[in-house]
Amino acid sequence: MDEALWAFGRASGAVSLALFTLSVVLGILVRSGRPLLVLPRFAVTLVHRNVALFALIFLGLHVGTLMLDPYAQLRLVDVVVPFLGAVKPFWQGLGTVALDLAAAVVATSLLRRRLGPGIFRAVHWLTYVLWPVALLHAVGNGTDGTSKWFLLLALAAAAAVGGAGLWRLSPRFLESARLRQEEAS
Amino acid sequence: MSAATGPEPAGHLHINWTRCDGRGICTELLPSLLIRDDWGYPLAADPELAEKSRIPFGRASERDVADAVALCPRLALTVLRPR
DSSP: OHHHHHHHHHHHHHHHHHHHHHHHHHHHHHHHTOOBTTBOHHHHHHHHHHHHHHHHHHHHHHHHHHHHOTTTTOOHHHHHSTTOOSSSHHHHHHHHHHHHHHHHHHHHHHTHHHHOHHHHHHHHTTHHHHHHHHHHHHHHHOTTTTSHHHHHHHHHHHHHHHHHHHHHHSTTOSTTHHHHHHHHO | OHHHHOSSOSEEEEEOTTTOOOOSHHHHHOTTTEEEOTTSOEEESOTTOSOTTEEEEOGGGHHHHHHHHHHOTTOOEEEEOOO
């Protein structure tokens, strides 16, 4: 049973990270205002949100199983306060930081209408901190974190988010940019 | 188009132009009420409409309007109900 919790705790963490990676890339696509192949814009928004929700479910399973697991020695305080862990406190603490940031992003997303677009967007920007911190946590804390296959996957994920981030910063990022810029010049 | 909404609209869709960025989600969800202008911004499909930021909608559009309001990335849409 202990082995099962340990294995599930690790696997759910990896799945959560993969889903978060997809959600970040989709979120950047949402911001561009572009449809994706056969998906209209509103559907891309919904897929972004639902993939993020699945990532959170696996994040909950990841933390929940490892709290019951005797190897991880995770206490309740480690879920909220980073860097106090019994095992690899720094790398585990990065996971806690990512969890806290995720909680802030979720709370402001759910309360978006009450908080207004300014606060929502400002807190949503924390995703750009959340994601790399989560990736570092996976590499530094994961049992397979520094194995070759995981590093290759991590590199692919970093390339996907990094590529999307570079596209985000490019002048032609917004769907409407071309038309509105041509009009202005 | 105004005939589709009937004589007594279920409500009005209000567009906050300060917030609107023309991301195109409402024009996808409400093709009978809104069209997209050349810059991506929503425009009343009914050219006769006097108030451009207060679009009447009928009971049939109720769900699509609710979706558009919920999904607007800039929170630029609100529903106004008759008092």
